[in-house]
Amino acid sequence: MPAPPETTQNHSTPTRQDKTVRDLSAKVEELQTEIDSLRRENAELRRADGEHGELEEAQRSERHESDRAEQALWASEKQLRALIAASAQVLYRMSPDWREVQELQGGEFLADTIEPNRNWLQEYIHPDDQPWVCEVIRRAIQTGTVFKLEHRVLRADGTLGWTAFRAVPVHNADGEIVEWFGAARDITERKRAEEDLIISERNLAASQAIAHVGSYSWDLEKNLLTWSDELYRILGLAPQEILPTSDTYTACIHPDDRDEAIRKIRSAVDDGFPEFNEHRIVRPDGTVRFVQVRSRVCREERGKPKLIQGVVQDITERKQTEEALRESEKKLQTLFQLLPVGISVLDEHRKVLDVNPILGDILDLSCDELLHGAYENRRYIRPDGTEMPAAEFPSSRVITEQTAIRNVDIGVEKEDGSTIWTNVSAVPLPFSDWRMLLTTSNITERKRTEEALRRRTDDLVRRSRELEATRDEANMYLDIMTHDVRNANNVSSIYADLLVELLAGDQWLYARRLRDAVQRSSEILQNVATIRRLQTETGRLVPVNLDAVIREEIGNFPGASIRYQDSQVEVPADNLLPVIFTNLIGNAVKFGEPDVEITIRVVEQDEGVLVSVEDTGPGVPDEIKERLFHRFERGRAHGRGEGLGLYICRTLVTRYGGKVWVEDRVAGRPEEGAAFKFTLPVADCSRLRGTGSRAERS
The missing domain is CATH 3.30.450.20 (PAS domain)
Incomplete structure (x- = not known):
């Protein structure tokens, strides 16, 4: 066939x-x-x-x-x-x-x-x-x-x-x-054996490539050396690139390792023991690699060496890992010694195996004393001053609870009776000998500070209570005084009105001034009451219909000429929001001429609303516009009023998240009136749908 x-x-x-x-x-x-x-x-x-x-x-x-x-x-x-x-x-x-x-x-x-x-x-x-x-x-x-x-x-x-x-x-x-x-004859079995051999050789080559392991065989009688393909690659050569000889391999060994490697090979041949050797090789491109060589010597019946077989493994990555591990251990040991907290390693019986110097400084003991258990003779204290039993130590709880115990404050009473306060954490370790790691910080100064702070806090609480009692007493006197003065003002106002109606000439003028003085006294009492509410009422802000507030305040001035274009919007405020409009409209009416005209505008902006209360009365001089809203600062009528109304307006606007200022109604012409403006944020989901209307009061 x-x-x-x-x-x-x-x-x-x-x-x-x-x-x-x-x-x-x-x-x-x-x-x-x-x-x-x-x-x-x-x-x-x-x-x-x-x-x-x-x-x-x-x-x-x-x-x-x-x-x-x-x-x-x-x-x-x-x-x-x-x-x-x-x-x-x-x-x-x-x-x-x-x-x-x-x-x-x-x-x-x-x-x-x-x-x-x-x-x-x-x-x-x-x-x-x-x-x-x-x-x-x-x-x-x-x-x-x-x-x-x-x-x-x-x-x-x-x-x-x-x-x-x-x-x-x-x-x-x-x-x-x-x-x-x-x-012809059947060679099927031979072919299968050949295919199995080829597959086996391929698998061996693949295994060597994956493990970076090459093999060699050296016939000493014929001086014939054979290398596997992977050994060529380990040496930085292409498979079968050169004829392998003992001198060829020796030339690849790093000069500093060559003599020792040759000595071990000769020792294996002479003594008959398997060779184990690690050395460096230098590839043709200058790259240095680490290899591990394992060899065995096969001998004749008379004991003469005839064959050396062995494997060569590239262990460069392992050597690099070992070096990195040594460097890491060196760094870890350095950190162990230099960390600003005390560190100790204990076994399962809570015996100290290793400590760093900082722990000795904290506990005022040497490292040798700590390793020999000198700390056991001291008394340990809970934060409340009672003695802490050993079962509550973090090192004991780690073993019983099998979890990390963190931030336990422990007082350590020294032999001289003084106390060192420490904060201790214990972490279990997954090692057979090292079972837990403890960190110890010196918190003595912190404890002293906390104690001083506690005493200061107690003193402040005591003083606060005293101030509250004094404030309550002052408020009581103020309530009595306000109540009595308000009653007296009401009676005085009635008699002043009668006198204005009955008298004439200079007497009528004196009666009118008396009535105005009584009204100012009532306004003072009202402002004082408002300021008290500002200081005592700190409730949360809720959406308030700005249009309804403005309309209600316009209604409180029936004789005034007020123009207002409504705007359906809600703002975050409380029940003191009307006070702003009471003061601003009241000031315009009080300080304007009899025919003063007032305009209220509400303009919706991207970040809220701008409210403007404008009048045609006497304006505000430029030199006092910046300080007009400060307490006891008078604007358009020096010597009249106590200067609290605009201060209250600024305080409320600030509470609601806005700001307030004053401008000329007509830019550059203060004599033509003032425009008091303030901003307010818009309440979430507060815009109301509907058509606007125009309201006028005369």
Whole structure:
């Protein structure tokens, strides 16, 4: 059966059966040569018989000899076939052009063919192998030479297998190929073994690449060294880039490590112990890598070393990790020593295993004293001054509660009777020897400060209570005075009104001034009451309908000429919001001329509303506009009023989240009136839908 030429170039060891087939094939060629020679002699004799009648007797004798030779040849061929059948699984005969198989004895490997079969290629050869098998056969027919192949076939049981075969051309007397004779055998198991070996080698190479492990073998008798592909890569070389020798590897070792590495190799050879060595190598590009070498020496029966086998692992990453770990441990130890808090490490029995110097400074003990348990002789105190039992120590609670215990204040009473106050936290550790970590801070100064603060707080509370009592007493006197003065003012106002109606001339003027004085006294009492409410009422702000407040206050001045364009908006305020409009409208009425006109505007802006109360009365001089809203500051009527109304307005506007100021009604012309303006935020979801209306009071 034909097979791909490249598959015959394998490196497997020839079997005894392979040798037998080759020997038999050679024997077939020798017999074929002898048959061809006898057939040529017979043909010559037959031609001579036709030309020379007188030699008939001689021809009969020769013919007899020829027949005898052919019988002997037939017997030899039969014997040869029997030998081939005994040594090969398949025997076959093919036509000269290989178009049909004339006979095939497949044994149990291939299906037998008794009759000539022209579909042998499709029935026996794997489809993927058919094209190149045909090409090999075509070249063999052209050259008329023996050829052999290995390829896949469909076996008698229907499964896929492999076969190795050899085909020999059979020539006639004229040298023409009259048929092909061949023998084949089943090599399926060998092919599977080869495939398993290839897979195993690939897996080994992949494993070495993943683990950065290369291998080598050194035949000491032949001084023959072999490296795996991964070992080449570890050394910074391409696989098979150079011929591996002991000197080649030695040259790769870092100069500072070379002598020690060579000494260990020689020691392994001399002593017979496995070699374990770690050293640096230098790659061709100058890169330095760390490797670990493990080797073993194989010896002859007489003990002479004959082979060294070993592995070389790239451990650069591990070395870098170890170095980083050492550096990290160094930093950790430095932090352990320098942290500004006391640190101690305890085992499961609460025995101190390690401490930093700061802890000794805090507890006024040396590190050696702490490690030997000197702290156990001291008395520990709760924050309330009672003694703290050991079961309440954070170190004890960590073990029983199996969780971190944080920020426990503990007083430590020293031998001299003084107390050190500490704040201790304990954290469990996931180590078999180190079970917990304690941090200790010195909070003695903090405790002293807290104690001083507590005493100060107690003193302030006491004073606050005294002030509240004094304020309550003052308010009581103020309430009595306000009540009595208000009653007196009411009576005085009645009599003043009567006098104004009854008197005339200078007496009428005096009576009117008396009535105005009584009214100012009542206003003072009202402002004082308002200021008290500002100081005592601190309730939360709620949405208030600004339009309703303005309309109600306009109604309180029935004789005034007030223009107002309503705006349906709510602002955050309380029940003191009307006081703002009472003061601003009242001031305009009080200080304006009899025909003064007042305009109230509400303009909605992005961040709230702008409210303006404008009048046509005497304006406010520029020099006092900035301080007009300060307490006891009088504006347009010096010597009249106590200067509290505008101060109250500013206080309320500020409470509601706005600001207040005064401008000229007509810019640059203060004599034409003033415009008192203030802003207020808009309450959330407070804009009311509806149409505006115009309100005027005259």
